[in-house]
Amino acid sequence: MPLRLAIGFAVTAVGAGFVAWRAAFLVRLALAGREAPGRLARLPRQLWAEVTDVFAQRKLLRWSVPGVAHFFTFWGFIALLFTIVEVYGDLFYRRFAFPFVGHTAGLGFVEDFFAFLVLAAVVTFAVIRLVRNPHERGRESRFYGSHTGLAWAVLGLIFLVIATLWLYRGAQYNDGTFPYGHTWWTFASHGVGLALAPFGHGGANAGIETAFILAQIAVIWGFFVLVVYSKHLHIFVSELNVLLSRRPKALGPLATTPNMDPEQISEEDVFGAGRIEHLTWKQYLDFYSCTECGRCQDQCPAWATAKPLSPKLLIMNLRDHLFASAPALLGRGDGDAKGHTGISLVPSVIDPDVLWSCTTCGACVEQCPVDIEHVDTIVDLRRYQVLMESSFPTEAGTMLRNVENRGDPWGLGSSHRLDWAEGLPFEVPVVGDSIPEGVEYLFWVGCAGALDERARRATQALARVLHRAGVSFAVLGPKESCTGDPARRMGNEYLFQTQAQQNIETLKGVGARKVVAWCPHCFNTLAREYPALGGDFEVIHHTQLLSRLVSEGRLRPSAPQDRSVTYHDPCYLARHNDVRQAPRSVLEAVPGLTSVEMHRHGRRTFCCGAGGSRMWMEERIGKRINAERTDEALSTGADVVGVACPYCMIMLDDAVKERQAAGTAPEALRVLDIAQVMEPSLGEMPPGAPQGAGP
Ligand code: SF4
Ligand code: SF4
Numbered sequence: 001m002p003l004r005l006a007i008g009f010a011v012t013a014v015g016a017g018f019v020a021w022r023a024a025f026l027v028r029l030a031l032a033g034r035e036a037p038g039r040l041a042r043l044p045r046q047l048w049a050e051v052t053d054v055f056a057q058r059k060l061l062r063w064s065v066p067g068v069a070h071f072f073t074f075w076g077f078i079a080l081l082f083t084i085v086e087v088y089g090d091l092f093y094r095r096f097a098f099p100f101v102g103h104t105a106g107l108g109f110v111e112d113f114f115a116f117l118v119l120a121a122v123v124t125f126a127v128i129r130l131v132r133n134p135h136e137r138g139r140e141s142r143f144y145g146s147h148t149g150l151a152w153a154v155l156g157l158i159f160l161v162i163a164t165l166w167l168y169r170g171a172q173y174n175d176g177t178f179p180y181g182h183t184w185w186t187f188a189s190h191g192v193g194l195a196l197a198p199f200g201h202g203g204a205n206a207g208i209e210t211a212f213i214l215a216q217i218a219v220i221w222g223f224f225v226l227v228v229y230s231k232h233l234h235i236f237v238s239e240l241n242v243l244l245s246r247r248p249k250a251l252g253p254l255a256t257t258p259n260m261d262p263e264q265i266s267e268e269d270v271f272g273a274g275r276i277e278h279l280t281w282k283q284y285l286d287f288y289s290c291t292e293c294g295r296c297q298d299q300c301p302a303w304a305t306a307k308p309l310s311p312k313l314l315i316m317n318l319r320d321h322l323f324a325s326a327p328a329l330l331g332r333g334d335g336d337a338k339g340h341t342g343i344s345l346v347p348s349v350i351d352p353d354v355l356w357s358c359t360t361c362g363a364c365v366e367q368c369p370v371d372i373e374h375v376d377t378i379v380d381l382r383r384y385q386v387l388m389e390s391s392f393p394t395e396a397g398t399m400l401r402n403v404e405n406r407g408d409p410w411g412l413g414s415s416h417r418l419d420w421a422e423g424l425p426f427e428v429p430v431v432g433d434s435i436p437e438g439v440e441y442l443f444w445v446g447c448a449g450a451l452d453e454r455a456r457r458a459t460q461a462l463a464r465v466l467h468r469a470g471v472s473f474a475v476l477g478p479k480e481s482c483t484g485d486p487a488r489r490m491g492n493e494y495l496f497q498t499q500a501q502q503n504i505e506t507l508k509g510v511g512a513r514k515v516v517a518w519c520p521h522c523f524n525t526l527a528r529e530y531p532a533l534g535g536d537f538e539v540i541h542h543t544q545l546l547s548r549l550v551s552e553g554r555l556r557p558s559a560p561q562d563r564s565v566t567y568h569d570p571c572y573l574a575r576h577n578d579v580r581q582a583p584r585s586v587l588e589a590v591p592g593l594t595s596v597e598m599h600r601h602g603r604r605t606f607c608c609g610a611g612g613s614r615m616w617m618e619e620r621i622g623k624r625i626n627a628e629r630t631d632e633a634l635s636t637g638a639d640v641v642g643v644a645c646p647y648c649m650i651m652l653d654d655a656v657k658e659r660q661a662a663g664t665a666p667e668a669l670r671v672l673d674i675a676q677v678m679e680p681s682l683g684e685m686p687p688g689a690p691q692g693a694g695p
Pocket of ligand 2: 289290291292293294295296297311312315364367368369370371372
C-alpha cells in the first residue's frame with residue numbers, strides 16, 4: 001500500500017471515528033428528551049420551508065451582507081463535496097473521474113468558482129466579526145456572549161480547506177496529473193499552478209501534491225470533528241431543525257397544549273419544564289442547532305433595554321447544561337437514576353429575571369435562521385414555575401386571581417363589560433341565548449377594549465365605523481370573559497384552559513361562527529389556540545375587516561386629514577399572525593394622511609412591552625420597553641402613533657404622556673387605533689341609514 005494511501009486511511013479512520021462517536025452520543029442524548037408530537041403535521045409547508053429557508057436561505061438573505069456571504073458558503077460547501085470525492089478518488093486511483101461528468105471544464109470551473117466564493121465569504125465573515133467585535137461593542141454586538149474563538153478557528157479551517165485544495169491541484173498542474181488539463185476554466189488552480197511552476201514538472205511538485213492532498217484530508221476531518229464538537233454542529237443539524245419547525249410562516253400557537261383535565265391528571269404529572277429532562281427532543285435539537293449568530297439577541301426588546309434576557313444566551317445556557325447533564329440523562333451518572341438530573345433550571349441555569357423579562361414578542365423566533373422556538377421553551381419554563389412551584393412575580397399573581405375570580409385581568413367584573421357602549425348613537429345588540437338572525441359577526445371586544453378607559457374610546461370608534469359600513473354585529477356583553485391569553489403567556493396553563501373551555505362553550509352555545517376581534521391577543525388565542533381545545537371559529541382581526549370594507553367600497557374615507565401617522569405593528573398581529581398589510585391599507589385609504597414608517601416595522605417590529613403578561617409585571621430593570629418604542633415613534637415626527645392593539649395603546653400612551661410631562665414630546669401627539677384614525681375621514685355620521693348599507 002503506498003504510503004500516502006496508508007496515511008490518508010489513518011487520518012480518515014481517526015477523524016471518522018471521532019465524528020461517529022460524537023454523532024452516536026448526540027442521537028442518544030436527543031432521544032433522551034420527552035416526546036414532541038405533531039412535528040410533521042404540516043409536511044407540505046414544512047418541505048417548502050426547507051426549500052426557502054435552507055436552500056434559498058430566505059431568512060439569512062434579509063441580512064444583506066452576512067446573508068449573501070452565508071448563501072455562498074452554503075452552496076460553496078455543496079459544490080466542494082465534489083472536490084472531497086475527487087481527493088479521495090485521487091488517493092486510490094489517479095485517473096478517478098465522476099461517471100458521466102468526468103473531468104469536463106464546466107465541473108472544474110464550478111469547483112474553483114465556488115471555492116473562490118467560499119474564500120470571499122470567509123473574508124467577509126472575518127471583517128464582520130472585527131467590526132462587530134463584542135470586546136469593543138459590548139452588549140451592542142450581536143456576538144456578545146458567543147464563542148468567538150471557535151468561530152475564528154472554523155473560519156481558519158475553511159480557509160485551509162480551500163488553500164490545500166488549490167495547492168494540491170496547482171501542483172498537479174505542474175506534475176502533469178491535473179485532470180482538468182491546462183485551461184483557465186479552473187482559474188484558481190491554474191493560477192496557483194503557475195505560482196508553483198518554478199518547482200519544476202516532476203519531483204518537487206509531486207511531493208507538494210502528495211503533501212497537500214494529505215493535508216486537505218486532515219483539514220477536512222479536522223473541520224468535521226470541530227463541527228460536531230462545537231456550536232458549528234448547526235451545519236449538520238439545522239436542516240432537520242428547520243424541517244421539523246411547526247411554524248414555517250407565522251409563529252402561530254404554542255407547541256404544546258398539555259392535558260389539564262382534573263379527572264385525567266395525577267400526582268406524578270409534571271407540567272412545563274423544571275429540569276432539563278422535562279424538555280422535548282425537539283428542544284434539544286433546537287439547542288444543538290444554535291449557531292450563536294446573535295440575530296435573536298439583536299432583535300430582543302428585553303436585551304435592547306438592558307435587561308438580563310438574551311434569547312441566544314438562554315439557548316446557549318440550556319445547551320451547555322444539557323451536555324453537562326448527559327451522564328445523568330443517559331444513565332451513567334454516579335448514583336443518579338437514569339434520566340434524573342436533580343438540577344432545577346430556574347434559578348440554577350436560568351435566572352428568574354431572565355425568565356420573567358420575556359414579552360413573548362416572537363422577534364427571536366422570527367429572526368432565527370435555524371427556526372429555534374425560544375418562546376415555547378420560555379413558556380414551558382414558566383409553566384413549571386407557576387403550576388409546580390407557585391413561583392412568579394407577586395404583582396402578576398393579582399392578575400391571575402382577577403382572571404380566575406372576575407373574568408378579566410383588572411378584576412372589574414362582567415357587570416362593566418358593556419359600559420363602553422354607553423353614549424353610542426345606536427343600540428349594540430347583546431347576544432342572549434343565540435346570535436340574532438341576520439347578525440353576521442360576533443364582535444369580541446376583549447377585556448381591555450371593554451374595561452380600559454383609553455381602549456374603550458377606540459372600541460366605540462370601531463363600533464361606529466362598523467355600523468356606518470352596515471356590518472351587522474352583536475356582542476356577548478357580560479357573557480364574554482378573558483380569553484386566557486395573559487394566563488397562558490404567564491405559564492398558568494390550567495387557568496388558560498379553564499377560560500378557553502368556558503368561552504368555547506359560550507361561543508358554541510350562542511351559535512357563533514364569524515368572530516371579529518379588536519385585540520390581537522384575543523385574535524391569536526381565539527383563532528390559533530382554541531382549535532386545539534375544540535373551538536373552531538372563523539376569526540378575523542378588526543383591521544382585516546376594515547381593510548375589506550374599504551376595498552368593497554362599504555367604507556369611503558373622503559374628508560382629507562392633514563396629519564402624519566406612524567403605525568406600530570403589534571407583535572401578535574404582525575409576527576404571530578402575519579397581518580401587516582391590512583392596517584396599512586386602511587391608512588392608505590385616508591386622503592391627505594401621510595404614513596411614515598419607524599425603522600423597526602413589519603416583521604421586525606419592536607414590542608410595546610406588554611406581551612407575555614409583562615403588562616401586569618413591574619419593569620424594574622433597564623429602560624422601559626414602551627419608552628424605547630415611543631422614542632422611536634417620536635423620532636419620525638409623526639402627529640399620531642397608529643396602533644391596532646389595546647395593549648399597545650395603553651403602553652405607548654403611558655410613555656407618550658410621560659414624555660409630554662417631561663416636555664420631550666409634542667402636546668398634540670396622540671396614540672390612536674386605526675379605526676380612530678380613519679373615522680374622521682368618513683365625515684359626520686349621517687342620521688338614518690349607515691353609509692355602507694343597502695344596495
Ligand atoms: S420573545 Fe421577544 S422578549 Fe422574549 S426572548 Fe424572544 S425577542 Fe426577547
Ligand atoms: S437562537 Fe437562532 S438567532 Fe439566536 S443565536 Fe442561536 S441561531 Fe442565532
